[in-house]
Amino acid sequence: MTTLKQLAKLLNVSVSTVSKALSDADDIGEETKKRVKELAETLNYKPNKLALGLKSNVTNTLGVVIPDILNPFFAEVLYGIQKQANAKGYDTLVCISNETTQTEINAIQLLKQGRIDGFIISPASQTIQTNNFTHLEAAKNERIKFVMFDRVDNNIQTDKVSIDDQKAVFSATEWLIKKGKSKIVYLSNIENLNISSDRKKGFHEALHKHNIQIQPEFELNLTNIETAHKTIEKFIKSNHFDAAIAVDNNSAIMFQSLLKSFKPELVNQITCIGFANSKTSKLAYPPLSYINQNATKIGEQAVDLIIERIKDKSDNPTYKEIKVATDVVEV
């Protein structure tokens, strides 16, 4: 790595002259600037970011804590985060908590060691289930700035980005009802999170509004991937239904596939919808209509929020809670 010192030596000037020349300070002669810049170019000089960070307490780096990168939703959020962070001149230090609180604590420790300006987190399911947010509280006390996304918690005061889960599922359910559907099976592989209960509320709300009876046996729990196929098969074989709504990224694809195997004659009459994006919707045929969660947008918004917060030096900030719009994409 080329350093200022080396440039200075080669050019027979002082380190500070080189530093100033490179930043186009107006107290350096044009001639000198030119010489300095040329040599810097030739030697492919890049300022050492560690030194800059140490000096200025600004790292231009964002921490990102993601529960599960194998979940396409989080992968897409990460994509949005990266894209936006890059556009704004930030790098990302990424940690995957693997849904456990301990890994999350470690991650935040790492992120606290002066290496980031702030972080973006969606808490692990374990954290949410045990309601153990002490590490985030601690971060807050140490004035470390962070933004929560997707799995947001009401007890933590900070900036948040999510979708309106209840509304998203309400709209999708209503979309089905308006197509004349009334015997709708509800699929979820999401563990016991706020998101999950909000989504179910949206489902119930829509049924209620349209005077449709809630039937507990029409709500399938597919958390366990090993038994999911069996659960769906059993349901398909022994119930009358005319639509399916999945509140995660996978279950609708699965359901449709089983439907085609066990009741092929019904495929055209039964409408399936799930959370997805334009690409994953096409894994199924016919392609599934889907609830577009705008995961990329969530990531972008999270980045905007954290950068805004980083730049905001006020002591008593008013936190923002952004709801990214979702929409039903009919294919």
Added chain:
Amino acid sequence: MTTLKQLAKLLNVSVSTVSKALSDADDIGEETKKRVKELAETLNYKPNKLALGLKSNVTNTLGVVIPDILNPFFAEVLYGIQKQANAKGYDTLVCISNETTQTEINAIQLLKQGRIDGFIISPASQTIQTNNFTHLEAAKNERIKFVMFDRVDNNIQTDKVSIDDQKAVFSATEWLIKKGKSKIVYLSNIENLNISSDRKKGFHEALHKHNIQIQPEFELNLTNIETAHKTIEKFIKSNHFDAAIAVDNNSAIMFQSLLKSFKPELVNQITCIGFANSKTSKLAYPPLSYINQNATKIGEQAVDLIIERIKDKSDNPTYKEIKVATDVVEV
């Protein structure tokens, strides 16, 4: 952030005493050590990693450049990288190249600014298609250590981790043939990469070995997601076939779904196999047998290699090229 200086002041000792006490140096009195450690604990002192990095030229951070995080394969590799890096005490600075060379160049620039000890990269498809590896050559000249994975290039001398693409597809094809299949359709959505041609070679090799004629119209190009369904539909409707092999992560799921729609009577007679993992294989019903690419393992191996290389101070290293074993998982 608590610093050594602050601790020193509070304890009325010097900075160097604190530093040594915390690292258990044997020239510091037990009593002092105890006092220092207690206060450090209370104030939740964490050494500033930037300062450590600046001082020691060791960052314990790995750069990771990934072409496409929405591809489940790369997501899983990233998972493996994170897991292993963490286990070995490294953090990861992740960049997504989005399949373009320019982003990749930027990423490597970022990674070069003294922030990482080495990086792990799978080149963008653009980089490979234009055969433009100057940025990697440059990195090599600057003695920056890196490991290539998956999309490895013969012209770059460095450590590499990949699967034996030809062999993997050969084995899977042969697995189909041994089940009595001979009219096998070949599906690929992979752009023109080495991987792609190696996989096709494996396919041809197996056909050849078992005296099966190669039929170009049995090799479907599904690169364009918009036309993929149509292409498959047309094929299914107008050809006799008894098996399908997909050399990517999505096409087999898609193919099976279209098959069930257009030739449901054949589903039980036609065997589909694709690259997948235990989870994605279950998106289809019946679950697909799959070629297990061991993406997690690839990530882990890449981390092991880069760490080994970082620790190796020799001038003329012998580079390793690891082939991770694949296997056909019959469901």
Added chain:
DNA sequence: TTGAAAGCGCTAACAA
């Protein structure tokens, strides 16, 4: 057993 000083690469206030 403890502390002072130098230095990693950089910036910025101040001096020349």
Added chain:
DNA sequence: TTGTTAGCGCTTTCAA
């Protein structure tokens, strides 16, 4: 217009 100096947080050598 250029250079000197101090300091960001840390480790380490050497001196006390």
